[in-house]
Every structure is written in C-alpha cells, then in structure tokens.
Amino acid sequence: MSNSAAAAQARKEAREFQRKHNSWGKAFSQHYWLYIMLIPGIVWMLVFCYLPMGGLIMAFENFSPYAGNGIVECLLKSPKVGFGNFTMLFTGADFVNLLRNTLTISFANLLIAFPAPIILALILNELRLMWFKRLSQTFIYIPHFISLVIVATLTFQLFNVQDGFVYNAIKNVFGNAPDILSDPKMFVWLILGQNLWKETGYGTIIYLSALAGVDPQLYEAAKIDGAGRWNLMWHVTLPSIRGTVVIMLIMKVGALLNTGYEQIFLMQNASNRSRAEVFDTYVYNRGVSQSQYSLATTAGLFKSIVSLIMVLGANHVAKMLGESGLY
Amino acid sequence: MANKQPKASSGFDKRGAGDQVVQVILYIIVAACALVCVLPFLYVFGASFATEREIIERPFFIIPHEFSFNAYVYIARDGAVFNGLKNSIIVTVVGTLINMFVSCTMAYPLSRPYLKGKNFVMNMVIVIMLFSGGMVPSYLLITQLLHLRNTFWALWLPGAMSAFNMIIIKNYFQGIPTELEEAATIDGSNDLMTFIRVILPLSGPVLASVSLFYAVGHWNAYFNAMMYINDQSMEVVQIVLRRIIFLTSSFNESGFDWGDAGSPPSKAVKMATTVVATVPILIVYPFIQKFFTAGVMVGSVKG
Numbered sequence: 001m002s003n004s005a006a007a008a009q010a011r012k013e014a015r016e017f018q019r020k021h022n023s024w025g026k027a028f029s030q031h032y033w034l035y036i037m038l039i040p041g042i043v044w045m046l047v048f049c050y051l052p053m054g055g056l057i058m059a060f061e062n063f064s065p066y067a068g069n070g071i072v073e074c075l076l077k078s079p080k081v082g083f084g085n086f087t088m089l090f091t092g093a094d095f096v097n098l099l100r101n102t103l104t105i106s107f108a109n110l111l112i113a114f115p116a117p118i119i120l121a122l123i124l125n126e127l128r129l130m131w132f133k134r135l136s137q138t139f140i141y142i143p144h145f146i147s148l149v150i151v152a153t154l155t156f157q158l159f160n161v162q163d164g165f166v167y168n169a170i171k172n173v174f175g176n177a178p179d180i181l182s183d184p185k186m187f188v189w190l191i192l193g194q195n196l197w198k199e200t201g202y203g204t205i206i207y208l209s210a211l212a213g214v215d216p217q218l219y220e221a222a223k224i225d226g227a228g229r230w231n232l233m234w235h236v237t238l239p240s241i242r243g244t245v246v247i248m249l250i251m252k253v254g255a256l257l258n259t260g261y262e263q264i265f266l267m268q269n270a271s272n273r274s275r276a277e278v279f280d281t282y283v284y285n286r287g288v289s290q291s292q293y294s295l296a297t298t299a300g301l302f303k304s305i306v307s308l309i310m311v312l313g314a315n316h317v318a319k320m321l322g323e324s325g326l327y
Numbered sequence: 328m329a330n331k332q333p334k335a336s337s338g339f340d341k342r343g344a345g346d347q348v349v350q351v352i353l354y355i356i357v358a359a360c361a362l363v364c365v366l367p368f369l370y371v372f373g374a375s376f377a378t379e380r381e382i383i384e385r386p387f388f389i390i391p392h393e394f395s396f397n398a399y400v401y402i403a404r405d406g407a408v409f410n411g412l413k414n415s416i417i418v419t420v421v422g423t424l425i426n427m428f429v430s431c432t433m434a435y436p437l438s439r440p441y442l443k444g445k446n447f448v449m450n451m452v453i454v455i456m457l458f459s460g461g462m463v464p465s466y467l468l469i470t471q472l473l474h475l476r477n478t479f480w481a482l483w484l485p486g487a488m489s490a491f492n493m494i495i496i497k498n499y500f501q502g503i504p505t506e507l508e509e510a511a512t513i514d515g516s517n518d519l520m521t522f523i524r525v526i527l528p529l530s531g532p533v534l535a536s537v538s539l540f541y542a543v544g545h546w547n548a549y550f551n552a553m554m555y556i557n558d559q560s561m562e563v564v565q566i567v568l569r570r571i572i573f574l575t576s577s578f579n580e581s582g583f584d585w586g587d588a589g590s591p592p593s594k595a596v597k598m599a600t601t602v603v604a605t606v607p608i609l610i611v612y613p614f615i616q617k618f619f620t621a622g623v624m625v626g627s628v629k630g
C-alpha cells in the first residue's frame with residue numbers, strides 16, 4: 001500500500017517537473033548529460049535490435065547474397081515473392097513435424113517444469129529446521145549456474161549406453177533401459193529432465209520471496225478458525241502467491257515457442273532428429289548452416305509473431321481475471 | 328536473519344503424529360532434490376582423478392581407490408583447455424564491463440521521472456523485449472555488414488544490454504531518495520557527476536547482482552561462440568569442452584584428427600575437462616549466492 005502511495009507521489013512529482021520544463025530546448029540544456037548517457041544504449045538498440053528487424057524483408061523475398069554489392073543492396077535487389085515463403089513453409093514437409101516437436105516440448109515444460117518450482121517452494125516453506133533449509137537451497141540453486149554444455153556433458157556421462165551410471169542402474173533394476181540419448185521418442189523427456197534438474201531449484205527463489213511476504217497474522221487467524229495444514233495451504237498460502245504465479249505464467253506462455261537453441265542443439269543427433277528439430281534449431285540449421293536465408297527468416301518471423309500474440313493475449317487474459325499483468 | 332519465530336513457514340505448533348510423518352516425508356523429498364543436484368558433480372570430480380580402468384569397472388563412486396592425475400597432466404600438455412579458459416576470462420570480464428556500461432548509462436536517465444522523452448525510449452526498450460528480427464538477420468548483420476566474425480566483438484556486442492537487467496537497475500535507481508540527488512544538484516553537481524558520485528556508490532547490491540547475471544551468462548555462453556568464432560586459438564572454454572566430450576562419444580560427428588597428439592582423450596580427460604570448466608563457477612558460487620537472491624527479488628518488483 002505504501003508502494004502505491006509512493007508511486008502516486010512519484011507520478012505527481014513527475015508531472016510537476018514536466019510542467020516546469022515543457023520545452024525540448026530547455027530539457028536538453030538542463031539535462032544534457034542525461035541525454036548523452038542515453039546515446040550508447042539507443043545506438044546499440046538501433047544497430048543490434050531494430051536494424052535486424054529490417055532484415056525481416058528477407059521473409060518476403062527470395063534473398064540471394066549475390067543479388068548486389070554488399071548485404072544492404074542484396075536485401076533491396078533480391079526478387080520479391082510476397083507471401084510465397086510463408087506458403088512454402090506452411091505446406092512444406094517439415095512444418096507439421098516442427099510444430100509437433102516444438103509444441104510437445106513446450107507443453108511438457110509448461111505442464112511439468114512450470115509447476116515444479118512452485119511445489120518445491122511450498123515444500124521448502126514447510127521446513128522448520130532453518131539450517132537444513134538453507135543448506136538444501138544452496139545445493140538446489142547450483143545447477144542454474146552451470147552451462148548447457150556441461151549439462152549436456154553430464155547427461156552423456158550418466159546416460160550413455162556403454163558405461164553411463166544411471167543407464168546401467170535402471171537396466172539392473174528393471175531389466176532394460178531406454179537409450180534416452182538417441183531414442184527419438186525419449187527426446188522430450190530428455191529435455192524436460194534437463195530443465196527440471198537445472199531450473200527447478202532456482203525457480204523457487206521468486207516464490208519463496210513471495211511466501212516470505214505473507215502476513216503471519218493470516219495464519220494465526222486461520223488456525224484460530226480451525227484450519228488444518230491443507231486448509232492453510234489452500235486458503236492462505238496459495239492465494240498469497242497467485243500474483244507471482246500469474247506473472248511467471250504469462251512469461252512462460254509468451255515464450256511457448258522459444259524452446260531455446262542451445263540446449264536442443266546440443267542434444268540433437270542423427271538418430272533423434274525426427275523429434276528433436278524445433279523452430280529454433282530449424283532456423284539455425286537452415287539459415288546459418290545451409291544458407292537458406294529466406295526460408296529460415298520466414299520460420300523465425302512466424303515464431304516471433306505467434307509469440308508476440310501469445311504474450312499480449314496472456315497479459316490481456318490475466319488483466320481480465322483481475323491480476324496485475326506484466327505491463 | 329536467524330530469528331527463531333516460525334513465522335515465515337505456515338508454522339504448525341501442534342505436532343501430531345500425522346503431522347510429524349508429513350514433515351519427515353518433506354525432509355526426505357528436499358534432501359533427495361539436493362542430492363540429485365550435487366551428485367553428478369561429485370561423481371565427475373571423483374572420476375577425473377580415477378584411472379581409466381576404475382571408471383569402466385566401478386558403476387558409481389565418489390572417492391576413487393587409486394588416485395591418478397594423468398587426466399590433468401594431459402589437459403595441461405594439450406593446452407587447448409587453458410587457452411579456452413584464458414579466452415573465456417577475457418570474454419567474461421570485458422563483456423561484463425560493456426554490459427554494465429551500456430545498462431547503467433541507459434538505466435539512470437530512464438529512472439529520472441522528469442526526463443522529457445523518457446517514455447519514448449522506454450517503449451523502444453519494451454519493443455525489443457517483445458519482438459526481435461530473429462537469428463538470421465542478426466547473423467547476417469554481424470558477419471556481412473559489421474564483419475565481426477572471428478573477433479570477440481561478435482560475443483560482446485549483440486548482447487551488450489539485456490532489457491530485463493537494465494530495468495532491474497532502473498528500478499533500483501528509482502528507489503534512491505530524490506533528496507540526495509537534489510542536494511548534489513544544489514551543490515553544483517551536474518547530472519553525470521551526480522550519477523557517478525551519488526547514485527552508483529549507493530547501488531552496490533544491484534550492480535553486484537546484475538554484473539553476476541551478465542558474467543555467468545558470458546562464461547556459460549556457447550552458441551554465439553560456435554556461430555561466430557572458427558579460429559581455434561580464439562575458442563572459449565565451452566567450445567573446447569564440447570569438442571573434447573563429443574570426440575569419442577558414440578555420437579562422433581566430426582572426424583577430428585588428433586594427429587601426433589596420439590589417441591583421443593580418455594574418459595578421465597572428459598571428466599577432468601568438465602571439472603576445469605565448472606570449477607570457476609563453483610568457486611565464486613558461495614560469494615554470489617546472497618547477491619543473486621537479492622537480484623531476483625529486486626527484479627520481481629516490476630516497473
């Protein structure tokens with residue numbers, strides 16, 4: 001509540017300040033240093049974020065790096081094909097496969113990897129031995145800081161069919177074990193497992209900080225009313241982290257098609273590629289490795305547009321449901 | 328911090344038998360999670376000191392029966408790993424400095440509510456969070472237009488600022504009482520001096536945690552280095568690691584010729600390379616832990 005009061009105060013001050021110097025000349029002469037400080041960031045955004053957006057023209061032409069002198073001329077002179085690339089992408093043999101693989105991995109992440117940190121945070125929140133809680137937190141945060149190359153390495157060392165310890169252990173207990181490194185059907189579980197291992201612990205931080213902010217009086221009051229463990233969880237704890245959950249969910253939904261390049265690229269191989277090719281790796285394999293610039297740009301643009309629609313949509317839905325949303 | 332009140336947890340005072348069983352189960356779950364997170368590292372660390380025969384024969388161990396430093400000797404002789412470490416350190420240190428320079432100089436003006444044109448720039452930032460040109464245009468920009476292939480600039484410049492991290496810093500700057508800034512202005516300080524002498528010294532925690540986010544990102548980054556660096560002398564450690572690991576695995580995809588170097592690296596060498604690439608992160612980890620927790624919480628305050 002003090003937060004919104006402070007925000008209102010800040011807004012009032014802002015208005016007053018703006019009234020005081022409402023001409024650009026005056027603003028510049030008074031705060032020239034602030035404008036100078038903005039230059040590096042703005043130049044960076046223009047060159048590395050907005051200039052590549054111009055490159056999206058490639059999605060509407062048959063881009064050829066030999067159409068002219070230099071990349072800009074090529075971009076302008078390559079033959080325009082309208083929405084031809086989109087037709088080619090949507091009707092191509094790869095598209096259905098790409099969409100299925102991407103959505104399978106995304107929904108597995110959304111359904112399992114998204115709730116996992118919430119559950120773990122709720123469990124950690126119930127622990128009474130503080131030293132135990134802190135020690136476990138130290139351990140479960142570690143994988144977040146490990147590079148995906150090392151995660152891939154560890155996976156290979158533990159799951160390979162020659163001498164992987166986990167592979168052998170499963171085989172000894174159950175008689176046979178799946179070769180998760182090359183079996184296409186296991187690919188989604190491989191990626192999901194890596195994500196769970198790497199990010200579940202770190203993901204608890206934001207929920208734990210939300211849980212720490214719950215007013216203890218709410219618990220006292222509920223207990224006086226006779227609430228048990230589950231009632232406390234259901235009626236006090238969960239509602240108190242709902243806002244955080246919604247914001248995290250919006251971000252997840254917006255990134256639904258972003259399966260990430262690195263992780264999947266590192267785990268892809270010739271035997272599991274049928275299930276392992278997703279939009280992100282397709283853009284790399286077609287665009288960068290095989291120089292099919294226009295097709296890859298089209299696939300990337302399709303993905304960006306769908307993501308944009310989804311994040312705006314999720315934000316809108318959250319606001320309709322009375323949550324604060326992202327912006 | 329160490330208050331004994333059971334307030335943060337849902338604090339059950341009645342300790343019935345059923346409740347105790349639930350508690351024990353919860354402890355077991357958490358302990359299992361913690362073990363799963365660290366055991367792979369302990370195994371790899373132990374195995375890197377083991378003999379080749381022991382790695383193949385014993386299913387799982389943390390302390391080898393027979394210690395051998397051969398893997399590390401091999402790494403030291405080969406030189407590629409240390410060259411990779413050196414390059415990674417350069418990339419991480421310079422990259423983080425560039426990140427912090429661009430992010431802070433952007434965050435301070437945007438944190439001033441009176442700045443005319445602030446909303447326009449802020450909208451530019453929000454747009455880049457929501458939409459991008461994608462990989463292919465960026466790739467062509469860096470390789471064809473700017474000609475940054477095989478330079479570290481290709482690793483530093485494309486991600487010189489993360490909009491998300493910049494907003495974390497901006498929010499922190501906004502929380503610094505304006506009286507301090509006004510006092511400096513009355514004393515005749517210009518905006519730049521106020522920023523350097525007043526704002527930055529007060530922002531230690533957020534600068535530390537955001538630097539760490541950036542630094543860990545640079546250290547772990549693999550994909551850009553793979554795309555833009557072909558020169559073997561400029562390889563970062565993650566690239567070296569992947570090359571060595573994948574070399575003799577069953578998914579051998581490159582016919583890399585070891586030539587005079589002899590046989591391909593053994594299992595222990597893979598383990599030792601993993602250790603060498605991981606240890607720098609694990610060494611700084613205890614120091615950064617308090618910062619990143621603070622950083623995530625600062626970031627969760629939206630604005």
